[in-house]
Amino acid sequence: MERYDAHTTEAKWQxxxxxxxxxxxxxxxxxxxxxxxxxxxxxxxxxxxxxxMGHCLVYTIGDVITRFRSRNGWSVLHPIxxxxxxxPAENAAIREGGHPRETTERNISNITRSMRRMxxxxxxxxxxxxHEPTYYKWDQWLFLRLYEADLAYRKAAPVKWxxxxxVVLANEQVHDGHCEYCGAxxxxxxxxxxxxxxxxxxxxxxxxxxxxxxxxxxxTMQRNWIGRSEGAEILFHxxxxxxxxxxxxxxxxxxxxxxxxxxxPEHPLVAELTERSPHADALRDYVxxxxxxxxxxxxxxxxxxxxxxxxxxxxxxxGAQVPIWIAEYVLMDYGTGAIMAVPAHxxxxxxxxxxxxxxxxxxxxxxxxxxxxxxxxxxxxxxxxRAIVDWLAESGRAKHAISYxxxxxxxxxxxYWGCPIPIIYCEEHGAVAVPDDELPVVLPYIEDxxxxxxxxxxxxxxxxxxxxxxxxxxxxxEVETMDTFVDSSWYFLRYCDPHNTEQPWRRxxxxxxxPVDVYTGGVDHTxxxxxxxxxxxxALNDLGLIGHREPFVQFFTNGWVQLGGTxxxxxxxxxxxxxEIIDRYGADAVRLYILFIGPADQDMDWTEEGIEGxxxxxxxxxxxxxxxxxxxPRGEPAVNALSRKAHETIAxxxxxxxxxxxxxxxxxxxxxxxxxxxxxxxxxxxxxFAAETAVSMIQPYxxxxxxxxxxxxxxxxxxxxxxxxxxxxxxxxxxxxxxxQVNGKVRDRFxxxxxxxxxxxxxxxxxxxxxxxxxxxxTVRKTIVVPHKLVNFVV
RNA sequence: GCCGAAGUGGCGGAACUGGUAGACGCGCCGGACUCAAAAUCCGGUUCCCGCAAGGGAGUGAGGGUUCGAUUCCCUCCUUCGGCACCA
Numbered sequence: 111m112e113r114y115d116a117h118t119t120e121a122k123w124q125x126x127x128x129x130x131x132x133x134x135x136x137x138x139x140x141x142x143x144x145x146x147x148x149x150x151x152x153x154x155x156x157x158x159x160x161x162x163m164g165h166c167l168v169y170t171i172g173d174v175i176t177r178f179r180s181r182n183g184w185s186v187l188h189p190i191x192x193x194x195x196x197x198p199a200e201n202a203a204i205r206e207g208g209h210p211r212e213t214t215e216r217n218i219s220n221i222t223r224s225m226r227r228m229x230x231x232x233x234x235x236x237x238x239x240x241h242e243p244t245y246y247k248w249d250q251w252l253f254l255r256l257y258e259a260d261l262a263y264r265k266a267a268p269v270k271w272x273x274x275x276x277v278v279l280a281n282e283q284v285h286d287g288h289c290e291y292c293g294a295x296x297x298x299x300x301x302x303x304x305x306x307x308x309x310x311x312x313x314x315x316x317x318x319x320x321x322x323x324x325x326x327x328x329x330t331m332q333r334n335w336i337g338r339s340e341g342a343e344i345l346f347h348x349x350x351x352x353x354x355x356x357x358x359x360x361x362x363x364x365x366x367x368x369x370x371x372x373x374x375p376e377h378p379l380v381a382e383l384t385e386r387s388p389h390a391d392a393l394r395d396y397v398x399x400x401x402x403x404x405x406x407x408x409x410x411x412x413x414x415x416x417x418x419x420x421x422x423x424x425x426x427x428x429g430a431q432v433p434i435w436i437a438e439y440v441l442m443d444y445g446t447g448a449i450m451a452v453p454a455h456x457x458x459x460x461x462x463x464x465x466x467x468x469x470x471x472x473x474x475x476x477x478x479x480x481x482x483x484x485x486x487x488x489x490x491x492x493x494x495x496r497a498i499v500d501w502l503a504e505s506g507r508a509k510h511a512i513s514y515x516x517x518x519x520x521x522x523x524x525x526y527w528g529c530p531i532p533i534i535y536c537e538e539h540g541a542v543a544v545p546d547d548e549l550p551v552v553l554p555y556i557e558d559x560x561x562x563x564x565x566x567x568x569x570x571x572x573x574x575x576x577x578x579x580x581x582x583x584x585x586x587x588e589v590e591t592m593d594t595f596v597d598s599s600w601y602f603l604r605y606c607d608p609h610n611t612e613q614p615w616r617r618x619x620x621x622x623x624x625p626v627d628v629y630t631g632g633v634d635h636t637x638x639x640x641x642x643x644x645x646x647x648x649a650l651n652d653l654g655l656i657g658h659r660e661p662f663v664q665f666f667t668n669g670w671v672q673l674g675g676t677x678x679x680x681x682x683x684x685x686x687x688x689x690e691i692i693d694r695y696g697a698d699a700v701r702l703y704i705l706f707i708g709p710a711d712q713d714m715d716w717t718e719e720g721i722e723g724x725x726x727x728x729x730x731x732x733x734x735x736x737x738x739x740x741x742x743p744r745g746e747p748a749v750n751a752l753s754r755k756a757h758e759t760i761a762x763x764x765x766x767x768x769x770x771x772x773x774x775x776x777x778x779x780x781x782x783x784x785x786x787x788x789x790x791x792x793x794x795x796x797x798x799f800a801a802e803t804a805v806s807m808i809q810p811y812x813x814x815x816x817x818x819x820x821x822x823x824x825x826x827x828x829x830x831x832x833x834x835x836x837x838x839x840x841x842x843x844x845x846x847x848x849x850x851q852v853n854g855k856v857r858d859r860f861x862x863x864x865x866x867x868x869x870x871x872x873x874x875x876x877x878x879x880x881x882x883x884x885x886x887x888x889t890v891r892k893t894i895v896v897p898h899k900l901v902n903f904v905v
Numbered sequence: 906g907c908c909g910a911a912g913u914g915g916c917g918g919a920a921c922u923g924g925u926a927g928a929c930g931c932g933c934c935g936g937a938c939u940c941a942a943a944a945u946c947c948g949g950u951u952c953c954c955g956c957a958a959g960g961g962a963g964u965g966a967g968g969g970u971u972c973g974a975u976u977c978c979c980u981c982c983u984u985c986g987g988c989a990c991c992a
Contacts, residue, residue, distance in 0.1 A: 113944095327986075330909050334988050341992085359992060372992090409990055437990095444991045451992085457906085458990050515991055633986080706930070708918055713985090715917070719931055726945095727930080733945090765921085775919070778929035785929090788946095849925050854973040856925055894972050896924055904972045 114732035116696025120814040124229060132829055133231040135187045137606070137619055148184040149623045150176045151602050153631030153639075154191045157217035157239075158202030161224035163671040163678055163704070163716065164632075166688050170701045170811075171630050171668060171710050171773065173230045177810040178767045180231070181833040187623050188231055189605040191238040192218050195246070196594025200527035204560060210527040211555070214241055224689060228697045229813050231829075236608045240597035245604065246529040247550035248614035249596055252650070254532060254543050261307045261649050264541060267520060268376065268401065271299030278524060278564065298376075298401030304522040304531060304590070308645045312336055312514040314659075315644055323664040325711065328636050335637040337515025342499045344508040346371060346423040346450065348434070350386075355379060355423060358445030358513050361455065362502075363494035366483040367473035368450040369463070371423040371434045372416065375400040376442035383434070387420045393436060400438040408438045414462040425450070426507040427498065428484065437462065445513050519642060521593040526559035526566035528591025536578030536585040545579055551587070565589040598639055599646040602626050602661060614655075621657040629662040632670075640665065666771065669713040671704070678716075686716055698812035699725050705773040705811060728815055731784050731804065735819045738792050738801040747796035752786060754840055756796075756803040759783040761836040763807045773811075780807050798823070806834060849900035850875040852884040868895050875901040 127133065152172040155165055176188040193199075194214045202217065203210035218239060225232060238245050256262040269278045274294040278301065289296055308315075316336045319329045341360035348355060355373075359365075373380055375397040384393045396417045400408065416437030423434050432450075439458055440449050453463035454472040463470050473482045480486045480494050489497060502508035522531065530551045532544035544551055554573040559566050567589040568574060578585035600614070606623045607615040625647075640662070647661040670677045673684040691700050703724040707714040747753045759779050766776035787800045802823055809816035809828050820828040848862040848871060858880040862871065872893055875881055885905060892904040 325910095327909055331987055334908060337988085337991065339991075357992080361992075411990080414990085439990045439992095441991070449992050456992065458992075461990090513991080515988085637987080706917090712911090717917080717931075720917075723930055723932095729945090770921070772921085774917095775921095775929080778919075781929055847925080851924085851973075854924095854971095859925065892972060894924090896973095899924055900973095902924085902972055 112736060114729050114815070116698060116728075116814070119818045120227075120229065120696055120698065123814045123817045124226065126817075127229075127231075127829070130827075133188070133233050134235050135185065135233050137185075137187070137622065145183055145185045147623060148179045148186045148628075149602075149626045150179070150186055150188045150628050151605070151626045151630070152190075153629070153635060154193045154598065154601060155221065156196075156198035156202075157192045157194050157214050157221055158198050159206075159217065159680075161221050161228075161688050163686055163688055164668075165221075166228065166700055167671055167704050167710065167714075168630050168632075168668050169225070169228065169230050169232075170704055171666065172628070173232075173701075174705065174767060174773060174810040175628055175771075176231050177813065177829065178833065181809075181829070181831060182768070183832070187605070188233060189236040189238075189608075190225065190230075190232040190234065191236075191601055191605065192221075192240065193594060193598055193601075194218065194239045194241040195528050195592075195597055196240075197523075197525065197527075198594070199241070200525060200559070203527070209555075209557070210559065211241070214239075224692075227692055228688075228701065231813075236605050238601065238604055238608050240529075240594070240601070241527070241553075243550045243552055244611070245601075246553075246597070248600075248604065249529045249592060250532040250544070250549050250551060251546060251614060252600065252646075253592070253596070254546065255653055255655070256306065256649060257543060259649070259653055261310065262304060263307065264302045264304055266300035267303045267305075268298040269301050269303075270402070271297050273297055296402040297398065303520055304592075305518040305520050306642075306645065306649075308519045308641065309514060309516055311645055311648050312338070312516045313512075314648060315516070315641065318644075318660055322660065322662070324662075325665070325667055328633060328640075328665060328667055331633070331636045332641060335516065335641065339513045339515075341511055341513060342495075342508050343446065343511040344450065344499075344502065345426060345506075346432075346448075347426070348421060348423050350421050351379075351382065353379070355448050356446045357448045357450045358511060359450060361452065361495070362498045362508070363480065363486075363491045364452040364455045364473050365425065365427045365450065365498055366480075366486075367452040367454045367471045368425050368430075369432055369453060369469045369471055370451045370459075371432050372437045372440045372449050372451050372462070373419075373434065374440040374442040374447040375436055375438055377436075377447045379448075380436060383419045383421055383436075389417060389420055392417050393419065396436060403438070411438070414439055414458070414465050416462065416466065418466075426502055426505075433468070435462075435466075443517055444515065516641075519593075519595075519645070521596055522588075522590040523593055524565040524590055525561055526553075526556060526591065528594060529553070529596065530567070531588040531590060531592055533588040534576050534578055534585040535588065536580060536583060538583065539578055539580045541588075542579050542585070548579075553591075565591075567591070595639055595642050599642045600650070602629075602643075603650075603656065617655075617657065624656070625658050625660055626662045628664045628666060630666045630668060633667040636667070666711065668710055669708075672713055672715045675715060677713075691721065695721060695725050696814070698815045699728060702728070702777060702808075702811050706777045708774055710771075710773050727781060727784070728812065730788070731808070732815065732819065734784065734788055734792075735801045735805060736822060738787075738797050739819075739822045739824070742792040742797040742801070743795050744798060745795040747799040748794055749840060750794065750796055752790045752794070752800050753796040754843070755783055755786045756800045757836045757840040759803055759807060760834050761841065764833070764836070767810065776807070777811060780804055783807075803834070806831065846898050848875065850878060850881050851900060851902040852881060853904060854902060855884075857881045857884050864898070868897070871895060871901055875903070 150172050152168045176186050180186045199214050200210050203213040206213045253262055272289040272294055274292045316338055339360050341358060342362045343356050343358050345354040345356055384390050387393055416435045419434045421434045422431040425432055451459040453459040453470040473480060474491050475481050478491045480489050486494050499508045499510055530553050532551045533541050536542055554570045556566055556570055574587050576585055576587050603615050603620050606620045643661045648659050650656045651659045678685045699721055703721045762779040763776045766772045783804050805816050805819045817828050843864055845861045845863050847859050849856055850858045858878045888905040890903050890905055894902040
């Protein structure tokens with residue numbers, strides 16, 4: 111008996127597909143011939159190391175969708191590329207030893223070879239990589255458009271600075287506030303850095319989530335990340351300075367309970383206060399130490415700390431003079447960097463008040479009504495929020511305001527392996543954009559690229575020196591590179607026109623394919639990449655560069671592949687290398703099993719026994735189909751149990767892949783059909799139909815095996831074969847199993863003709879001896895009949 | 906602390922709209938083939954009582970709605986994920 115040989119079969123069909131250029135997508139079809147488009151994208155991988163199981167899962171999900179949609183008449187674009195710039199690739203180079211360019215390109219070619227072995231229907235003719243000048247030229251071009259539109263800007267932002275080594279330190283290089291290299295106390299230094307104005311779209315990013323077909327949990331994560339809070343901005347006057355200071359609060363109803371006032375150590379007013387304060391030395395010391403701490407250190411502090419400034423602010427509702435403190439528990443980058451402290455109704459303020467023995471005045475009672483609040487006493491807190499702000503607004507002391515947790519995206523990196531920011535600094539003209547016709551600004555080849563604290567590009571003196579585009583005098587290039595998330599914010603647009611040397615993309619192509627219909631990737635990219643890409647799409651739409659405002663209609667988040675209950679990782683040593691599994695069992699087995707373990711959006715545990723079970727299924731399918739091909743009669747299949755099962759399978763698999771995206775149950779459905787076919791034997795033409803159906807339905811998962819069997823059944827090119835549809839008339843059953851319950855408990859079940867009238871069903875049910883025993887002569891109070899399902903007697 | 910998701914056999918999971926809980930697979934048990942093994946095939950497999958027929962219990966716990974609840978509602982427990990000194 112011939113046994114299925116995965117290796118020769120897979121190689122054979124991969125060659126056939128390649129020769130036929132099967133997965134190249136033509137997008138220049140004339141108007142009338144255009145079929146409905148579908149754009150299927152999986153997150154492009156970092157080219158670090160080799161292909162891993164996580165990749166197998168993501169790209170197989172996308173591949174099943176691609177092959178299914180393609181056979182259903184869609185024109186499907188399913189491209190691939192590499193996120194080859196940035197920290198992951200650079201760290202891989204440091205780990206693997208070598209220059210990032212070499213390690214990156216070696217990894218890309220290895221991973222690409224593995225991808226071809228997996229049989230994924232990817233259009234390799236469109237392959238792009240972020241580190242190629244032909245790609246990052248357009249990063250630079252897009253940056254310049256955003257810069258012109260004031261959506262990219264420079265501002266001073268705090269970095270960790272070692273005063274001894276005179277370098278910027280990464281967060282990880284700071285230990286307990288001290289420099290990793292020399293041990294000196296780290297300071298905060300304000301350096302000019304690049305930002306994208308993501309906050310300009312905060313509200314739209316929030317609102318448009320409603321339009322997207324994303325998992326609930328993913329939308330929730332983005333909502334929390336954007337973190338919209340409704341409240342008010344209120345002005346407190348500082349008489350001694352003659353200045354107003356604004357605070358943001360969500361609880362204006364508690365204004366009468368504000369007994370002190372706190373500024374973040376980074377607040378712009380702090381410098382002036384310090385200068386004029388009687389406690390100047392203490393203030394300076396406190397601010398310096400707070401600045402050196404990492405955010406987590408400040409957040410993790412066990413006790414509240416702070417220093418009194420000696421100044422007072424006027425509470426606008428009652429004229430009370432409240433002391434102004436500086437404390438690190440107030441953050442500069444949320445709200446206004448200053449708060450009114452209401453210790454009676456805020457835990458943090460209360461803790462602070464108790465530490466420094468400041469007064470605590472309750473202004474809301476147990477019934478949620480105001481007390482100690484002058485004319486607002488008795489008002490419900492919710493009403494008071496509005497009333498107090500409206501009242502203060504009359505004198506210009508308050509306004510309703512909304513605050514977001516979302517911050518502008520700081521995208522400059524002091525690393526080597528990234529896209530150069532096309533800016534030249536001129537003494538006279540400041541930051542000047544490199545003209546479009548001088549793009550790309552090519553990343554110079556540097557031997558010593560490892561992070562040192564100063565940007566590695568600064569060493570490339572020849573490269574750094576460049577004439578100012580405005581005046582031609584000596585200038586210096588920006589030496590920081592772009593965050594790799596810039597590359598991934600628009601790559602799905604580049605796929606649509608990947609070889610264009612004149613533009614990042616042609617509008618009609620990008621508008622035709624976009625938005626991405628199904629985007630697959632890890633949840634871990636929800637709050638960064640997925641926000642940035644959405645921001646880019648909105649900004650590019652406002653700039654007239656693209657016709658859409660949302661990049662991803664559907665976002666399918668895949669689970670983690672685990673081994674023994676924990677996520678596979680090299681450091682834990684619990685990694686299964688896909689290449690080895692392919693060597694042993696073939697790619698189809700991996701593809702089938704990874705989707706059969708469980709729902710693809712949930713974490714799954716890989717087992718050796720599991721994949722062996724899948725291999726058994728494939729061998730069984732092969733054997734029975736070969737038997738059918740050789741022995742089953744041809745002709746019109748009888749309408750029998752087997753042919754009906756085949757039609758049911760078509761209906762289920764179509765629904766499972768097409769609508770529910772329940773990839774594991776679709777495989778189960780095919781297994782059921784194969785089981786039934788095995789039992790039914792090959793004597794009837796319906797066996798041929800059942801076999802063809804099983805092969806056709808398993809094709810999106812196991813394309814090599816399916817193609818081979820399709821050929822043996824006397825056909826060709828299954829990948830182009832129209833996806834079948836179930837024949838409704840063949841799905842109709844002549845009878846059904848009637849379930850009879852007494853008081854909701856199943857007491858009997860038997861076959862009944864489909865058209866049996868309700869009264870007759872009841873009569874048949876009552877006649878059953880088993881039911882009779884349970885009715886036990888009692889009076890039937892109620893009889894429920896569910897057509898084609900059951901009869902329930904209530905006694 | 907806030908927000909979200911999930912708890913079903915020995916294991917992964919299925920049950921889509923309130924209607925037969927446990928599909929499909931793994932594992933295990935028994936059998937066939939074989940000198941034997943592997944491979945393959947056949948049968949069984951939620952738990953408890955029973956030789957069996959059959960009966961009882963059962964979807965994290967407790968309550969509710971309903972003729973009927975894994976599914977809807979309330980309370981609680983556990984696990985996982987996100988955010989977190991966000992005013």
